[in-house]
Amino acid sequence: xxxxxxxxxxxxxxxxxxxxxxxxxxxxQPTLSMQIQKLEDQLxxxxxxxxxxxxxxxxxxxxxxxxxxNIVNESYRIQDIVDQQKGFIGGEFRIGIIxxxxxxxxxxxxxxxxxxxxxxxxxxxxxxxxEIITRINDxxxxxxxxxxxxxxxxxxxxxxxxxxxxxxxPNNHRLKDKKILEVSDLDIDDMLLLEDGHxxxxxxxxxxxxxKDQTDEHxxxxxxxxxxxxxxxxxxxxxxxxxxxxTIDMSESAKQNLHHFTAPSPAxxxxxxxxxxxxxxxxxxxxxxxxxxxxxxxxxxxxxxxVSPLAK
Amino acid sequence: xxxxxxxxxxxxxxxxxxxxxxxxxxxxQPTLSMQIQKLEDQLxxxxxxxxxxxxxxxxxxxxxxxxxxNIVNESYRIQDIVDQQKGFIGGEFRIGIIxxxxxxxxxxxxxxxxxxxxxxxxxxxxxxxxEIITRINDxxxxxxxxxxxxxxxxxxxxxxxxxxxxxxxPNNHRLKDKKILEVSDLDIDDMLLLEDGHxxxxxxxxxxxxxKDQTDEHxxxxxxxxxxxxxxxxxxxxxxxxxxxxTIDMSESAKQNLHHFTAPSPAxxxxxxxxxxxxxxxxxxxxxxxxxxxxxxxxxxxxxxxVSPLAK
DNA sequence: TTTAAGCAATCAATATTATTGATTGTTTTG
DNA sequence: CAAAACAATCAATAATATTGATTGCTTAAA
Numbered sequence: 001x002x003x004x005x006x007x008x009x010x011x012x013x014x015x016x017x018x019x020x021x022x023x024x025x026x027x028x029q030p031t032l033s034m035q036i037q038k039l040e041d042q043l044x045x046x047x048x049x050x051x052x053x054x055x056x057x058x059x060x061x062x063x064x065x066x067x068x069x070n071i072v073n074e075s076y077r078i079q080d081i082v083d084q085q086k087g088f089i090g091g092e093f094r095i096g097i098i099x100x101x102x103x104x105x106x107x108x109x110x111x112x113x114x115x116x117x118x119x120x121x122x123x124x125x126x127x128x129x130x131e132i133i134t135r136i137n138d139x140x141x142x143x144x145x146x147x148x149x150x151x152x153x154x155x156x157x158x159x160x161x162x163x164x165x166x167x168x169x170p171n172n173h174r175l176k177d178k179k180i181l182e183v184s185d186l187d188i189d190d191m192l193l194l195e196d197g198h199x200x201x202x203x204x205x206x207x208x209x210x211x212k213d214q215t216d217e218h219x220x221x222x223x224x225x226x227x228x229x230x231x232x233x234x235x236x237x238x239x240x241x242x243x244x245x246x247t248i249d250m251s252e253s254a255k256q257n258l259h260h261f262t263a264p265s266p267a268x269x270x271x272x273x274x275x276x277x278x279x280x281x282x283x284x285x286x287x288x289x290x291x292x293x294x295x296x297x298x299x300x301x302x303x304x305x306x307v308s309p310l311a312k
Numbered sequence: 313x314x315x316x317x318x319x320x321x322x323x324x325x326x327x328x329x330x331x332x333x334x335x336x337x338x339x340x341q342p343t344l345s346m347q348i349q350k351l352e353d354q355l356x357x358x359x360x361x362x363x364x365x366x367x368x369x370x371x372x373x374x375x376x377x378x379x380x381x382n383i384v385n386e387s388y389r390i391q392d393i394v395d396q397q398k399g400f401i402g403g404e405f406r407i408g409i410i411x412x413x414x415x416x417x418x419x420x421x422x423x424x425x426x427x428x429x430x431x432x433x434x435x436x437x438x439x440x441x442x443e444i445i446t447r448i449n450d451x452x453x454x455x456x457x458x459x460x461x462x463x464x465x466x467x468x469x470x471x472x473x474x475x476x477x478x479x480x481x482p483n484n485h486r487l488k489d490k491k492i493l494e495v496s497d498l499d500i501d502d503m504l505l506l507e508d509g510h511x512x513x514x515x516x517x518x519x520x521x522x523x524k525d526q527t528d529e530h531x532x533x534x535x536x537x538x539x540x541x542x543x544x545x546x547x548x549x550x551x552x553x554x555x556x557x558x559t560i561d562m563s564e565s566a567k568q569n570l571h572h573f574t575a576p577s578p579a580x581x582x583x584x585x586x587x588x589x590x591x592x593x594x595x596x597x598x599x600x601x602x603x604x605x606x607x608x609x610x611x612x613x614x615x616x617x618x619v620s621p622l623a624k
Numbered sequence: 625t626t627t628a629a630g631c632a633a634t635c636a637a638t639a640t641t642a643t644t645g646a647t648t649g650t651t652t653t654g
Numbered sequence: 655c656a657a658a659a660c661a662a663t664c665a666a667t668a669a670t671a672t673t674g675a676t677t678g679c680t681t682a683a684a
Contacts, residue, residue, distance in 0.1 A: 001390060002314055004671090018632055031672050033632060038671095043394045050632075053680075060397040067389055074383045078313060078376060082355045085372040316642090330661055343643050345661060350641095362661070365651070 003075050005039045006068040008032045009047060013065045016054040073139055077279060084282055090119030093283045096127040096135060096144035100226065101270060104245035105145065105291070108298065113290045120283055136273065142280050143287070148271040156278070157271040158288055161295045164265040165241040166258050170233050181259045183266055192233055192240040230254065243268060244299065315387050317351045318380040320344045321359060325377045328366040385451055389591060396594055402431030405595045408439040408447060408456035412538065413582060416557035417457065417603070420610065425602045432595055448585065454592050455599070460583040468590070469583040470600055473607045476577040477553040478570050480542060485551050493571045495578055504545055504552040542566065555580060556611065 011021035012032070022032040040047055047061040057065060083091070097106060106124065114122065127135065127144070135141040137154055148157045167186075169175050175185060226246050233240045244267075247258055272288050274281075323333035324344070334344040352359055359373035369377060395403070409418060418436065426434065439447065439456070447453040449466055460469045479498075481487050487497060538558050545552045556579075559570055584600050586593075 001387060002316075004314075017630095019630080027671090028673055029632070030634080030674085033634090035671080037633085043391070045394050045397065053631090055632090060393060063393045063397075064390060067386065067393060071383060071386045071390075074379065074386060075313060077379055078383075079355065081372060081375045081379060082357050085357065085375075329659095331659080339642090340644055341661070342645085342663080345663090347642080349662085365660090367661090 001039060001042065002035075003072060005035045006072050008035050009039065009065060009068050010072060012036065012048060012055065013057055013061075016056070018055070069139065073277065073279070077277070080279055080281075087282075088119070089117045089282050089286050090121075091280075091283075092121045092123060093280060093287075094123040094125070094140065094142045095287070096125050096132040096141045096146075098129055098132070098144075098146045099126055100243055100246075101145055101147075102126045103226075104243070104248075105270075105295075108245075109287075109291045109294045112294055113287060116290060117283070117286055120286075132273070136275050139275075143272055143274040143284050145270065145272055145291075147268045148273065149269065150273065154276050155273050156276050157273045158284075159269055159271045160288065160291050161270055161299055162267045163270055163299060164244045164261070164267040166244055166247045166260055167239055168230060168233055168242050168247075168254075168257050169239045169259050170236065170257060172236055173239050175239060175259065176257075179259055181261050183261060190238040192229060192238045241266075248298070313351060313354065314347075315384060317347045318384050320347050321351065321377060321380050322384060324348065324360060324367065325369055325373075328368070330367070381451065385589065385591070389589070392591055392593075399594075400431070401429045401594050401598050402433075403592075403595075404433045404435060405592060405599075406435040406437070406452065406454045407599070408437050408444040408453045408458075410441055410444070410456075410458045411438055412555055412558075413457055413459075414438050415538075416555070416560075417582075417607075420557075421599075421603045421606045424606060425599060428602060429595070429598055432598075444585070448587050451587075455584055455586040455596050457582065457584055457603075459580045460585065461581065462585065466588050467585050468588050469585045470596075471581055471583045472600065472603050473582055473611050474579045475582055475611060476556045476573070476579040478556055478559045478572055479551055480545055480554050480566075480569050481551045481571050482545050482548065482569060484548055487551060487571065488569075491571055493573050495573060504541060504550045553578075560610070 008021065008025055008027075011025050012018055015021045015024065018033055018036075019029045022029040025032060036047065043064075045060050046058050047064055049056045049058050049061075083089075110122075114120070125141075127141075129146050129150070132141065132144040132146055133150070133152060133155065136144060145160065148159065150157065167175075167181050173190065175181065178185065226242060229240050229242075242258075247255070250258075272284060272291070274284050278284075320333065320337055320339075323337050324330055327333045327336065330345055330348075331341045334341040337344060348359065355376075357372055358370050359376055361368045361370050361373075395401075422434075422436075426432070437453075439453075441458050441462070444453065444456040444458055445462070445464060445467065448456060457472070460471065462469065479487075479493050487493065490497065538554060541552050541554075554570075559567070562570075584596060584603070586596050590596075
């Protein structure tokens with residue numbers, strides 16, 4: 001049994017196709033087929049059920065794949081140990097970012113980060129919190145930036161910053177003349193909220209006085225775009241809450257509709273999150289530091305109350 | 313990086329000697345040397361400091377060895393998964409047994425076990441509790457039989473049986489005429505105790521009324537032999553406590569000196585213990601079952617109080 | 625029904641890699 | 655100082671992985 005064989009098995013399990021798996025492993029299909037056959041022979045067991053199309057895992061196969069993932073991931077940590085020893089910050093680093101953080105935070109730190117750590121090959125993906133959790137667990141992501149706390153046993157968090165919410169109140173709204181809002185002014189019935197993987201949304205709902213069961217709402221907005229949210233608000237669909245960083249470079253006219261909260265302002269906690277195995281921890285720490293330093297200038301609020309993204 | 317290379321690294325780390333390590337891996341010394349060099353080259357780091365004699369690990373080397381042990385052990389679990397799937401109970405199984413359990417328990421179950429599970433190649437070692445814990449943690453033992461609870465985070469326990477203590481009171485002892493003893497009769501000052509890795513001993517000391525700090529004792533008995541204990545007792549060194557199974561096949565004359573306790577009799581908990589990773593769990597369960605069935609006939613006590621082997 | 629496409633297995637040829645026995649140079653030991 | 659112990663090196667060889675070409679099966683399209 002070799003680590004190579006195990007990675008081949010993982011690839012086939014993922015793509016359910018020997019040819020495609022071979023491509024991803026940068027070998028020819030016979031190479032991959034033979035190595036897997038060899039492993040199956042040595043174990044005297046079938047890992048894949050080749051009679052099904054597309055190919056399926058057998059029952060043992062499933063367990064073996066799970067253990068193989070374990071072993072392959074642990075083997076990566078050898079290189080990780082060496083990198084840490086050398087203080088080397090580099091290699092591929094796959095990071096996920098939730099939609100409501102992506103457009104504001106990424107431009108703020110990306111340039112600084114790649115300048116400071118040119119050897120890191122960043123792969124950035126916009127993903128919902130749910131997708132992020134899945135991919136951190138299966139090893140497809142090295143880290144992510146999301147609203148926290150998540151309270152997921154396999155995922156660790158490091159807080160980057162607290163981002164206050166600012167209310168966007170259109171002209172026709174009952175609160176249009178109250179320039180400084182209290183949290184108690186919020187009413188779920190005349191508010192418009194982003195979906196954002198049930199995360200941002202759920203947190204805000206809990207803020208509102210007398211919030212109801214989520215099911216009896218008029219509609220759900222599935223866009224991840226704050227732009228859309230503002231436009232719908234202008235169309236008379238209700239007021240909305242915007243994360244502070246989104247309000248910085250709004251047009252002057254739109255800024256007219258912004259209403260701040262009295263302290264403690266509601267806020268969300270934004271963290272860099274990663275698997276508890278702490279693979280590539282040096283890069284995670286490097287990124288945490290860069291983000292913290294650029295955000296420090298942009299957000300200077302002290303008195304905030306955290307809105308947990310956890311449902312219920 | 314291959315699993316083979318990692319096992320070579322582990323062997324050298326263990327024996328601090330390339331030649332001996334090569335032997336244990338069933339390859340020649342150049343083979344092992346070259347593979348380790350290749351790994352070091354690929355990682356561009358020294359795992360071993362060859363200038364020291366005997367060879368030492370470098371700082372990174374130590375971390376790599378620790379991770380390598382992890383990976384190699386996890387790789388064994390692939391075969392384990394296959395064995396479990398097939399219901400196969402076999403292969404090498406290394407078990408440690410504490411001295412005060414070995415001579416009574418082993419003869420009771422060994423024959424039955426090897427008859428029932430002929431494919432298991434048992435390697436049995438008599439070891440102290442301390443040695444057992446070390447070896448379960450470093451993977452040199454698959455399981456062990458010891459007095460519990462140990463409260464060790466890496467080790468799991470399954471209770472096999474509770475074994476009452478029986479007092480052995482020589483003719484010249486103050487308690488020689490009290491045929492049924494109470495726990496409160498015990499006095500550390502006229503008792504003789506086995507060392508047994510601080511384990512059996514510590515448990516008993518806690519039983520005695522007004523027990524003192526262990527340091528101010530007249531002497532410590534380092535033998536693991538119950539025989540010696542009885543002989544010393546006969547020489548007037550004091551009474552002693554024997555695990556019940558040891559009293560079954562004593563000579564009739566010796567049995568005259570046995571004094572039982574009133575219920576609840578003090579007793580020790582004897583368990584099969586194993587690493588939390590649960591490798592070779594089928595064999596462990598098979599052994600647990602065999603032992604439980606043979607002991608069931610020999611020990612039929614209900615009302616006992618457990619003497620914890622934990623110091624303090 | 626025929627044809628084409630998709631896909632994994634097979635095969636023989638080749639490239640790569642691991643292993644070996646012999647040897648060397650160094651260090652340790654008696 | 656000589657002998658032993660030991661790891662590195664080397665060239666030869668054994669073992670193994672990889673490949674391109676092909677086959678045979680199944681599915682999808684004409």
